[in-house]
Amino acid sequence: MKGWQPLKISIIGTGYVGLVTGACLAEIGHHVTCVDIDEQKVGMMQAGHSPIYEAGLEALMQKNMEAEKLSFTTDSRGGFQHADVIYIAVGTPQNPDGTTDLTAVEVAAELIAQHVVKDVIVVTKSTLPVGTNAWVKEQIRLNLRRDVTVEVVHNPEFLREGSAVYDTFNGDRIVIGAESREAALIIEKINEPFDVPVFMTDINNAEMIKYASNAFLATKISFINEIANICEKIGADVGEVSYGMGLDKRIGSHFLQAGIGYGGSCFPKDTSALVHLAGGVEHDFELLKSVIRVNNHQQATLVDKAKQRFGSLAGKRIAILGLAYKPNTDDMREAASLTVIERLVEEKAAVIAYDPHAIEKAKPILPRSIAYGGSLQEALTEADAAFILTEWDEIKRFPLSDVESLMNSPILFDGRNCFQLEEIRKHNIEYHSVGRPSIKRAFL
Numbered sequence: 001m002k003g004w005q006p007l008k009i010s011i012i013g014t015g016y017v018g019l020v021t022g023a024c025l026a027e028i029g030h031h032v033t034c035v036d037i038d039e040q041k042v043g044m045m046q047a048g049h050s051p052i053y054e055a056g057l058e059a060l061m062q063k064n065m066e067a068e069k070l071s072f073t074t075d076s077r078g079g080f081q082h083a084d085v086i087y088i089a090v091g092t093p094q095n096p097d098g099t100t101d102l103t104a105v106e107v108a109a110e111l112i113a114q115h116v117v118k119d120v121i122v123v124t125k126s127t128l129p130v131g132t133n134a135w136v137k138e139q140i141r142l143n144l145r146r147d148v149t150v151e152v153v154h155n156p157e158f159l160r161e162g163s164a165v166y167d168t169f170n171g172d173r174i175v176i177g178a179e180s181r182e183a184a185l186i187i188e189k190i191n192e193p194f195d196v197p198v199f200m201t202d203i204n205n206a207e208m209i210k211y212a213s214n215a216f217l218a219t220k221i222s223f224i225n226e227i228a229n230i231c232e233k234i235g236a237d238v239g240e241v242s243y244g245m246g247l248d249k250r251i252g253s254h255f256l257q258a259g260i261g262y263g264g265s266c267f268p269k270d271t272s273a274l275v276h277l278a279g280g281v282e283h284d285f286e287l288l289k290s291v292i293r294v295n296n297h298q299q300a301t302l303v304d305k306a307k308q309r310f311g312s313l314a315g316k317r318i319a320i321l322g323l324a325y326k327p328n329t330d331d332m333r334e335a336a337s338l339t340v341i342e343r344l345v346e347e348k349a350a351v352i353a354y355d356p357h358a359i360e361k362a363k364p365i366l367p368r369s370i371a372y373g374g375s376l377q378e379a380l381t382e383a384d385a386a387f388i389l390t391e392w393d394e395i396k397r398f399p400l401s402d403v404e405s406l407m408n409s410p411i412l413f414d415g416r417n418c419f420q421l422e423e424i425r426k427h428n429i430e431y432h433s434v435g436r437p438s439i440k441r442a443f444l
């Protein structure tokens with residue numbers, strides 16, 4: 001790493017992306033100040049605790065805080081004063097009409113303009129619709145208080161929740177979109193110790209790469225879910241089908257796991273934003289609209305199966321196993337469990353939910369009428385049926401003999417295909433999964 005130097009970096013927005021980026025940039029040697037408006041969150045981080053459940057993150061924070069390379073503040077003035085580079089990692093959620101809410105980005109741009117005292121590069125990590133970076137640059141320019149130069153570079157983030165720290169050190173690529181080659185080279189240099197391949201391009205392309213990547217991954221998932229729905233009707237097994245497909249390197253085995261559809265803070269909002277972006281230039285993105293429709297339908301299939309099985313779900317005690325939108329995170333944004341539980345409550349089922357890490361984040365957004373189990377055992381005890389919604393290891397490893405003995409009637413609706421059919425057949429368990437033949441028993 002000839003000529004490599006640590007820089008003073010500030011990050012505005014310390015959520016999943018900002019905090020992980022901050023901790024990882026500190027780990028490779030930079031001096032990082034994280035700025036967030038959420039006082040409670042900042043207080044927690046100052047005490048060395050991560051506000052999110054993310055493997056390895058808290059240890060990385062503590063190590064770099066002790067080495068005085070990582071700090072947290074709510075004070076943007078002090079936070080930006082010495083920065084060579086400022087990363088914007090605030091949220092860009094979905095507006096009710098499906099477009100992107102850029103309020104937090106606008107505020108971040110204004111704060112930067114107010115407080116910078118020297119030339120600085122602003123790196124946008126937030127996912128931003130095409131054209132937004134030019135607008136960010138203009139917002140900063142219009143509000144600048146001092147005679148300084150601000151370059152804007154787009155560096156979209158590709159980490160996955162649950163493996164965010166690992167992904168930062170082992171990413172497939174770092175995309176750098178910039179007008180200024182000099183600024184792009186500085187951002188490349190910052191990231192050099194990660195030893196991840198860098199692709200440099202212009203800002204529009206970088207913005208589009210992020211949306212196109214998420215849309216493509218979402219398309220793979222909806223595609224395999226449609227194949228799964230057909231498999232169910234013809235008696236085929238989607239697990240075998242996707243494995244056989246994935247052996248073809250042109251197809252690849254990733255993102256071919258059938259289930260109850262994709263959730264999370266990115267795929268739903270980013271697919272919707274891309275449909276709107278296309279609409280804005282009079283392109284009807286029919287394929288992506290179908291991907292979204294298929295996904296919405298997929299989240300409902302498990303409840304439909306249960307209704308078919310029981311006739312009525314009223315008064316049935318139903319255990320929900322897994323609430324987070326995917327394992328190894330406590331993130332509940334757009335989790336399939338929200339849709340499934342809402343339907344079950346409408347059907348007047350008595351719901352008892354368990355998740356190893358997401359219960360605290362789930363409670364404020366789930367219906368008040370549902371109960372929570374302190375363990376898998378507690379949730380399963382006396383249940384008439386159980387829905388598996390997140391493939392946590394704890395759930396996959398739970399002994400099926402205990403499922404059999406704890407439940408009132410051991411009927412599983414597995415939205416994540418956690419078990420091999422042969423394993424289930426060794427037990428007196430009725431099993432309905434996605435895209436695979438059901439295993440029926442006679443309990444009722």
Ligand SMILES: NC(=O)c1ccc[n+]([C@@H]2O[C@H](COP(=O)([O-])OP(=O)(O)OC[C@H]3O[C@@H](n4cnc5c(N)ncnc54)[C@H](O)[C@@H]3O)[C@@H](O)[C@H]2O)c1
Pocket residue numbers: 012013014015016017018035036037038041089090091092104107108125126127128157158159160161265266
């Ligand atoms: N979560 C992911 O896995 C992921 C991955 C890739 C890209 N992204 C993108 O990265 C961006 C951030 O996503 P996230 O999931 O980390 O969001 P998040 O909601 O977890 O965090 C955003 C943070 O920004 C803070 N914030 C908002 N306004 C602020 C302001 N004016 N000043 C300081 N702090 C402010 C909030 O308090 C919050 O802590 C989004 O654009 C998202 O699409 C997310």
Ligand SMILES: O=c1ccn([C@@H]2O[C@H](COP(=O)(O)OP(=O)(O)O[C@H]3O[C@H](CO)[C@@H](O)[C@H](O)[C@H]3O)[C@@H](O)[C@H]2O)c(=O)[nH]1
Pocket residue numbers: 127157158159160161162214217221254255256257258259260261262263264265266267270325326
């Ligand atoms: O074969 C699969 C793979 C995933 N999923 C579901 O898809 C969703 C998203 O999963 P994943 O992509 O692993 O998690 P995210 O953390 O949402 O990461 C995605 O969204 C991020 C935010 O933009 C990007 O940075 C990542 O590259 C992109 O993978 C989850 O509900 C999964 O259960 C499936 O149903 N089948």
